[in-house]
Amino acid sequence: MILAGHSAALRVAALSAPVFAALLAAFAFGPYPLSPAETLAALWAGPSAVNDAATVVWQLRLPRIGAGFLVGAALAAAGAAYQGMFRNPLVSPDILGVSAGAGLGAALAIYFGLPLAAVQAIAFVGGLLAVAAVVFVAGRVRRHDPVLVLVLAGVAVGTLFSAGISLVKVLADPSVQLPSITFWLLGGLNAVAPADLWLAAPLIGAGLLPMLLLRWRVNLLSLSDEEAAALGVNVARLRGILIVSATLMTAAAVSITGIVGWIGLVVPHAARLLVGPEFSRLLPAALLLGGGFLVAADTLARSAAAIELPLGILTALVGAPVFLWLLARSGRGGA
Amino acid sequence: MKRRDCLLALAGLAAAPWTAALATAPATLHVFGVPPAPERVRRVFAAGAPAAVLVHALAPDALLGWPWPLSAAARGLLAPAARGLPMLGRLAGRGSTLPLEKLVALKPDLIVDAGTVDAAYLSTAERVWRQTGIPYVLVDGRLADSARQLRETGRLLGVMARGEQLARYADTTLLACGPGAARPPRVYLARAADGLETPLPGSVNGECIEAACAVNVAREPGGGLARVSREQLLAWSPDAIVTQYPEFHALARQDAVWRRLPAVRDGRLFLAPSLPFGWLDGPPGINRLIGVRWLASRLHDAAPSSDWIERARDFHALFYGHVPTREELTRLPGLA
Numbered sequence: 001m002i003l004a005g006h007s008a009a010l011r012v013a014a015l016s017a018p019v020f021a022a023l024l025a026a027f028a029f030g031p032y033p034l035s036p037a038e039t040l041a042a043l044w045a046g047p048s049a050v051n052d053a054a055t056v057v058w059q060l061r062l063p064r065i066g067a068g069f070l071v072g073a074a075l076a077a078a079g080a081a082y083q084g085m086f087r088n089p090l091v092s093p094d095i096l097g098v099s100a101g102a103g104l105g106a107a108l109a110i111y112f113g114l115p116l117a118a119v120q121a122i123a124f125v126g127g128l129l130a131v132a133a134v135v136f137v138a139g140r141v142r143r144h145d146p147v148l149v150l151v152l153a154g155v156a157v158g159t160l161f162s163a164g165i166s167l168v169k170v171l172a173d174p175s176v177q178l179p180s181i182t183f184w185l186l187g188g189l190n191a192v193a194p195a196d197l198w199l200a201a202p203l204i205g206a207g208l209l210p211m212l213l214l215r216w217r218v219n220l221l222s223l224s225d226e227e228a229a230a231l232g233v234n235v236a237r238l239r240g241i242l243i244v245s246a247t248l249m250t251a252a253a254v255s256i257t258g259i260v261g262w263i264g265l266v267v268p269h270a271a272r273l274l275v276g277p278e279f280s281r282l283l284p285a286a287l288l289l290g291g292g293f294l295v296a297a298d299t300l301a302r303s304a305a306a307i308e309l310p311l312g313i314l315t316a317l318v319g320a321p322v323f324l325w326l327l328a329r330s331g332r333g334g335a
Numbered sequence: 336m337k338r339r340d341c342l343l344a345l346a347g348l349a350a351a352p353w354t355a356a357l358a359t360a361p362a363t364l365h366v367f368g369v370p371p372a373p374e375r376v377r378r379v380f381a382a383g384a385p386a387a388v389l390v391h392a393l394a395p396d397a398l399l400g401w402p403w404p405l406s407a408a409a410r411g412l413l414a415p416a417a418r419g420l421p422m423l424g425r426l427a428g429r430g431s432t433l434p435l436e437k438l439v440a441l442k443p444d445l446i447v448d449a450g451t452v453d454a455a456y457l458s459t460a461e462r463v464w465r466q467t468g469i470p471y472v473l474v475d476g477r478l479a480d481s482a483r484q485l486r487e488t489g490r491l492l493g494v495m496a497r498g499e500q501l502a503r504y505a506d507t508t509l510l511a512c513g514p515g516a517a518r519p520p521r522v523y524l525a526r527a528a529d530g531l532e533t534p535l536p537g538s539v540n541g542e543c544i545e546a547a548c549a550v551n552v553a554r555e556p557g558g559g560l561a562r563v564s565r566e567q568l569l570a571w572s573p574d575a576i577v578t579q580y581p582e583f584h585a586l587a588r589q590d591a592v593w594r595r596l597p598a599v600r601d602g603r604l605f606l607a608p609s610l611p612f613g614w615l616d617g618p619p620g621i622n623r624l625i626g627v628r629w630l631a632s633r634l635h636d637a638a639p640s641s642d643w644i645e646r647a648r649d650f651h652a653l654f655y656g657h658v659p660t661r662e663e664l665t666r667l668p669g670l671a
Contacts, residue, residue: 031567052569055595060566115582116528170432173403174425175384175540176617179560180527190564191529193592306553306571307535307561 019292069291076290078246079264092265100161101130127251186310187258207249368470373493382448385620409611414657478542512548523573581668608669
């Protein structure tokens with residue numbers, strides 16, 4: 001807990017500085033050659049100017065950075081909530097099958113040659129359906145630990161939907177649809193347009209709001225169900241609200257970017273190492289770090305080469321060493 | 336040498352790695368096993384989509400079925416016999432969708448595959464031949480080699496005259512690109528509904544660009560397909576954009592960012608037909624020959640207004656043995 005002992009103002013500053021730097025870098029770098037002065041001028045001139053610089057800054061980089069921050073923040077927040085709720089550090093937002101469901105939806109939509117908006121919509125619905133199936137099944141099982149049942153049902157439904165993805169990939173035309181499906185499953189922000197942002201932002205916001213409001217109570221889920229109930233928490237309802245929130249956020253995020261792994265699993269840990277496990281501190285830290293980290297990874301994805309490097313690969317490549325470093329450091333500090 | 340002796344000789348070879356079998360084969364064809372005498376080839380299994388298009392063009396009666404689910408719209412443009420052929424599945428190593436038992440039950444005289452020839456495909460072919468005993472021919476499927484593919488496969492299938500006739504179309508299509516006065520146009524080939532997937536130079540999916548005497552704007556090493564961003568496209572600013580995806584074609588013409596590209600603004604965004612087989616790609620077979628002519632005309636002709644419906648009818652008559660009506664072709668995206 002590197003930052004846990006310091007004042008709130010210092011914590012916010014220490015977390016915001018690298019995120020701010022990532023946002024600045026994201027504006028400055030890109031395959032279209034723009035000097036910092038040109039970028040600033042285009043920003044100043046507003047979105048209505050008709051030239052390449054305005055298009056690059058307002059139509060391409062800004063929505064992309066916005067979507068990257070939003071998606072990274074959403075995945076990290078959902079991961080933080082789930083890890084607390086399932087009392088398990090290996091849990092990521094797709095534990096209940098949302099990514100597999102979204103992936104199957106997208107793969108089917110690509111298989112049938114549907115336009116972009118339909119691919120996104122069906123991916124979103126697929127993610128919701130997968131989690132709904134898990135919750136439905138888990139609700140029918142009464143005599144076991146509800147958390148364990150949820151995880152097991154999630155693994156089973158996720159496997160089922162993944163098998164569906166594999167089936168669609170086998171049936172897909174190898175020279176036409178298969179590459180598109182594969183690229184979608186690897187994730188990427190390169191197709192993001194302002195319209196996607198307007199669609200995803202309210203959904204992610206709607207998912208985040210209950211988490212923010214209930215941030216104190218989420219801590220109680222780390223107790224056993226009986227203890228939490230003794231403290232006056234309706235555990236089942238709280239869990240239900242968190243699942244709906246996290247699913248909404250993750251499904252909205254995944255439907256515009258494809259599957260971006262690693263963030264939802266590791267950013268909450270990084271945030272916990274920095275500010276401690278208390279959810280009301282953890283949530284804002286995870287939001288900031290997740291957003292900043294995905295923006296940084298995406299800046300690499302679009303500037304390292306003329307072709308896009310898939311985000312899922314970059315988040316792992318960049319994230320794993322950073323995380324190991326954090327882990328080693330916090331261990332030395334006696335956390 | 337009697338047939339039995341010949342088989343024995345090959346059985347001896349079979350102990351050696353496949354390269355031994357390669358040495359005896361013509362350059363474009365890699366043969367495993369002993370193909371039957373050309374006049375006795377009646378039943379041919381096509382292992383993948385490009386091979387199916389090739390066999391269908393040369394000897395439609397011998398083709399046992401389609402290796403992938405052909406859409407109703409595609410079937411409607413083919414001759415009645417080809418229209419009714421079943422979907423059988425493909426052979427591609429781990430990616431196979433046809434069980435070998437079913438292959439044996441089909442009793443083909445010959446398996447034909449066309450496309451990339453590398454160690455993976457060669458070893459797959461060799462394994463299938465060893466397991467089933469059915470002769471397996473792997474055709475090097477590069478677009479530039481289309482004429483040779485047609486001639487050599489035609490000879491193998493006992494339809495030499497037909498092979499020669501089709502090869503001549505390929506010869507006149509794939510003329511060498513002269514040094515030309517102007518620099519070759521830089522072309523972006525857009526794939527997928529968002530248009531942001533593209534073949535890199537050297538990829539089998541982008542061969543039509545070089546064949547049409549143009550340059551692929553995605554000048555990254557590596558081959559294969561890649562995703563790019565619209566910002567990168569603004570930086571590249573290609574002279575022309577071609578696609579086979581009507582969804583993308585519609586999107587690009589109304590989207591503000593795509594319309595910033597001079598190619599889109601000046602009407603150099605071209606939609607190619609994709610039925611019954613793609614003109615540019617999908618599958619990467621001899622179906623692309625008409626696409627090369629179409630693309631070359633779009634890129635280089637001062638007034639590329641010739642009637643492509645009529646040319647498509649000629650191509651269908653020659654390669655697919657069936658002439659769709661003008662109305663049928665007019666309904667195709669890219670020809671309308």
